[in-house]
Amino acid sequence: MTKKQELSRRQVLGGLAGTAAIPALASPALAQNNSLKIGFVQPETGPLAEVASGNAFVLENLRQALAGGLQVDGGQTRNVEIVVRDSQSNSNRASEVAADLILGEEVDIMCAAIHPLTVTPVADQCELNGVPLISSITPWETQFYGRGATDDAPFSYQLHQFWGFGEITNTFIDIWNQLDTNKVVGGLWPNNPDGVGFAQGFTPILEERGFTVIDPGRYQDLTDDFSAIIRMFLENEVEIVTGVVLPPDWTTFWTQAAQQGLSVKAATTAAALAFPGTAEQLGPLAQNHSFDLFWHPSFPFESSVTGQSAADYAAAFEEQTGRQWIQPIGTVHSVFETAIDALKRSGGGDWEATREAMFATNLNTIQGPIVAGSGPVPNAVITPLTGAQWRQSDGPFDFEAVIVSNIAADGVDAGGTVQATA
Numbered sequence: 001m002t003k004k005q006e007l008s009r010r011q012v013l014g015g016l017a018g019t020a021a022i023p024a025l026a027s028p029a030l031a032q033n034n035s036l037k038i039g040f041v042q043p044e045t046g047p048l049a050e051v052a053s054g055n056a057f058v059l060e061n062l063r064q065a066l067a068g069g070l071q072v073d074g075g076q077t078r079n080v081e082i083v084v085r086d087s088q089s090n091s092n093r094a095s096e097v098a099a100d101l102i103l104g105e106e107v108d109i110m111c112a113a114i115h116p117l118t119v120t121p122v123a124d125q126c127e128l129n130g131v132p133l134i135s136s137i138t139p140w141e142t143q144f145y146g147r148g149a150t151d152d153a154p155f156s157y158q159l160h161q162f163w164g165f166g167e168i169t170n171t172f173i174d175i176w177n178q179l180d181t182n183k184v185v186g187g188l189w190p191n192n193p194d195g196v197g198f199a200q201g202f203t204p205i206l207e208e209r210g211f212t213v214i215d216p217g218r219y220q221d222l223t224d225d226f227s228a229i230i231r232m233f234l235e236n237e238v239e240i241v242t243g244v245v246l247p248p249d250w251t252t253f254w255t256q257a258a259q260q261g262l263s264v265k266a267a268t269t270a271a272a273l274a275f276p277g278t279a280e281q282l283g284p285l286a287q288n289h290s291f292d293l294f295w296h297p298s299f300p301f302e303s304s305v306t307g308q309s310a311a312d313y314a315a316a317f318e319e320q321t322g323r324q325w326i327q328p329i330g331t332v333h334s335v336f337e338t339a340i341d342a343l344k345r346s347g348g349g350d351w352e353a354t355r356e357a358m359f360a361t362n363l364n365t366i367q368g369p370i371v372a373g374s375g376p377v378p379n380a381v382i383t384p385l386t387g388a389q390w391r392q393s394d395g396p397f398d399f400e401a402v403i404v405s406n407i408a409a410d411g412v413d414a415g416g417t418v419q420a421t422a
Helices: 003-017 055-065 091-103 116-129 165-176 193-208 227-235 247-259 276-286 310-321 328-346 351-358
Strands: 035-042 077-086 109-113 133-136 158-161 184-188 212-214 240-245 266-271 290-293 362-364 369-371 385-392 399-408
Touching: 035 091, 035 116, 035 328, 055 077, 055 310, 055 328, 077 091, 077 328, 091 109, 091 116, 109 116, 109 328, 116 133, 116 158, 116 193, 133 328, 158 328, 165 193, 165 266, 165 290, 165 385, 165 399, 184 193, 184 227, 184 247, 193 212, 193 240, 193 266, 227 247, 240 247, 247 266, 247 276, 276 385, 276 399, 290 399, 310 328, 328 351, 328 362, 328 369
Parallel strands: 035 077, 035 109, 109 133, 133 158, 184 212, 184 240, 240 266, 266 290
Antiparallel strands: 290 385, 362 369, 385 399
């Protein structure tokens, strides 16, 4: 039976079995040439492109480090090829290019990162076809419960390394508890998988911890008028704004909020404020905005592939690009570290062998320790999460990220205390 015939059989059986916990089938041996192939799906274009804007550096850095090949267990040296596809920030496109990497490129392992719109369809294709996947940059719950797995029936081919709603909620609450507020929180949650997941995951925890949540409902991405939401927040005396917001939407919302008289003590969001470009667009309005920070040059970790410390890696990014470091570069680099380590131990050439190696990972990466089986579910590994605020800087860049909460990041030091936005 050819590989593609075997893949077709997997797809038929997978369609009958559903997306979660597909029974393992005999894995076809991949072509034993001298190259190992790592597939990577990312949103190079579309609304999520800013999040992926540092990935070109990540890929070039890794390719240089692997230029001499990878010595796999058994002593053979194999060339490593990273094959990249653009999801265009679209879930249908992500599924299409993932299928192409599996069926056309016949990759040995897959990597995917940035938002459920990218990661979820790639994960579904990998589960369907029996291809091991390392993924990140979306809460682990969206990849596990959000895709239909249960504690008793996990997925067979995905290892997801990121934090979850518990870690980010605790971090945000730690930020807010450093301020004197009325504990009334306004939620900005868009009508996309991240927004729905955050709204469902955040609200119960916040209410259990004594916060009142004002939820105006799901809004559409790239909206140009937040007036109705701002009025609701004003009427309910919201003093904290949170959400998971695309960068252009946050710029629109916060500019209109200032124009319409909404002044809050804490503006703490995932996604939008995680990047210095958004802070620079807002200018002085960005001062003391807080956000989830899942990688920082001060993290006390180094790469298993290049040997660079987090600080050295950020400095290399700034020197080569002329831009300020952004947090996804460390996390995406770590995804590839895990994939490379799994291939090193499996030797490549067989998806099942690589899957087994992936689920036996015990690796120190530039993101932190990646220990398969250590997470709350078999498919997840929790990585460090801090909370930070943007502060105007006298350095080469307009703003610097100051860590103000480290309760979900063992071994990471805080750099300051929380200051109110107004």
